[in-house]
Amino acid sequence: MPEDQKIQNVVIIGAGNLATHLALALHHKGINVIQVLNRTRATGEKLARKVKAGYTADFRAADFKADLFILAVSDSAIFNVANSLCLKDKLLVHTSGSVEMEVLSEASSNIGVFYPLQTFSKNKRINFSNTPVCIEANTNNNEEKLLQLARLISKKVQLINSEQRKVLHMTAVFAGNFSSFMYTIAEDLLKKHDIPFSLLKPLIMQTAATAKHEDVFSRQTGPAVRGDTKIMDEHREMLAKHGVYMEIYDLISKSIIKHKTRNDEL
Ligand SMILES: NC(=O)c1ccc[n+]([C@@H]2O[C@H](COP(=O)([O-])OP(=O)(O)OC[C@H]3O[C@@H](n4cnc5c(N)ncnc54)[C@H](OP(=O)(O)O)[C@@H]3O)[C@@H](O)[C@H]2O)c1
Incomplete structure (x- = not known):
């Protein structure tokens, strides 16, 4: 790509979890974050200072010198904020896993999606170089x-269209959010019996490591995959007074058994 076509100057709209990490990652790679636009002054100015950018709260005052405008606002605000920017043909992307690219089509004739597949929170360090970035755009250029x-x-970096991105986002709920909630259940139950959660940590790390391989299910262990009904009944008895946890236990165990049966039949 010719040098004069490359993105060198960007405006970041938003100053939340993702905006902060993305602005810093770009800044550290020599991209000029020339402006941070954010509704709330305090957070917007804080981010602007970190990346040596200007700041404004006025969405109609976006700096037109930018080659790219990155919308990193809450999903529900994307449409309204995009349309308040008055960008015409400036390249505009959002960063959401679950919102289609076309939501930007009234805001600019050059649009795309720049979706980093990771969980970001402002105060947690992230290695951006290992974070998959899913790209979609409305033209080849x-x-x-x-x-x-x-x-x-x-x-x-991966090209992913809006439909695929929605599937990816949904599966991230299983792989990330639900796994995390399983740890919460374990922690809660252990606490009730005065057992430290830290005892489970090596097992958790080892389990996560199995996901580095393809065909994760071939490494599935536990009573359900072994068909050990005696142990499962004991566990259900222990969970009798924890209604929802027992429902989750049953549902996941049934799903594992079904998955195994299907695999065995193949
Ligand atoms: N965090 C993640 O793990 C993650 C990962 C991948 C993609 N994303 C995507 O990144 C985008 C931002 O998410 P986030 O987690 O960074 O959110 P966040 O930390 O909650 O920050 C939300 C940002 O949106 C702004 N905002 C919210 N409602 C607004 C409105 N009505 N008008 C103007 N600005 C508004 C907020 O401004 P104020 O400061 O004024 O409230 C803030 O700057 C979302 O599209 C999300 O799907 C997030």
Whole structure:
């Protein structure tokens, strides 16, 4: 891609969890974050200072010198904020896993999605180079620009369309959010019996490591996959007074058994 086509100056709209990590990652790779636009002054100015950018709360005062406008606002605010920017043909992306690209089509003629697949919170360090970035754009030229920018900050850049991104986002709920809630259940039950949660940590780390391989289910262990009904009945008895936890235990055990049966039949 010719030098003059590459993205060099960006405006970040939003100053929350993702905006903060993304602005810093771009800044550290030599991309100029020239402006932070955020509704709330305190957080907007704080981020702007970190990346040596200007700050405004006025959405109609976006700096037109930018090659790219990155919307990192809450999903529910994307449409309204995008349309308040008055960008015409400026390249505009959002960063959401679950919102289609077309939501931006009234806001600009050059649009895309720049979705980093990771869980971000402002005060937790993230290695952006290991974070997959999923790209979508409405033209080949925009796609090329976004791919080039994403490769500056990540080793794992992938073209993903809106439909695929929604599936990816939904599966991230299983792999990330639900796994995390399973740890919460374990922690809660252990606490009730005065047992430290830290005892489970090596097992948790080892289990997560199995997901590095393909065909994760081939490494599934536990009573359900072994068909050990005696142990499962004992567990159900222990969970009798924890209604929802027992329902979850049953549902997941049944799902594991079904999955195993299906695999055995193949
Ligand atoms: N965090 C993650 O793990 C993660 C990962 C991948 C993608 N994403 C995507 O990144 C985007 C931002 O998520 P986030 O987690 O960074 O959110 P967040 O930390 O809650 O920050 C939300 C940002 O949106 C702004 N905002 C919310 N409602 C607004 C409105 N009505 N008008 C103007 N600005 C508004 C907030 O401004 P104020 O400061 O004024 O409240 C704030 O800057 C979302 O599309 C999300 O799907 C997030």
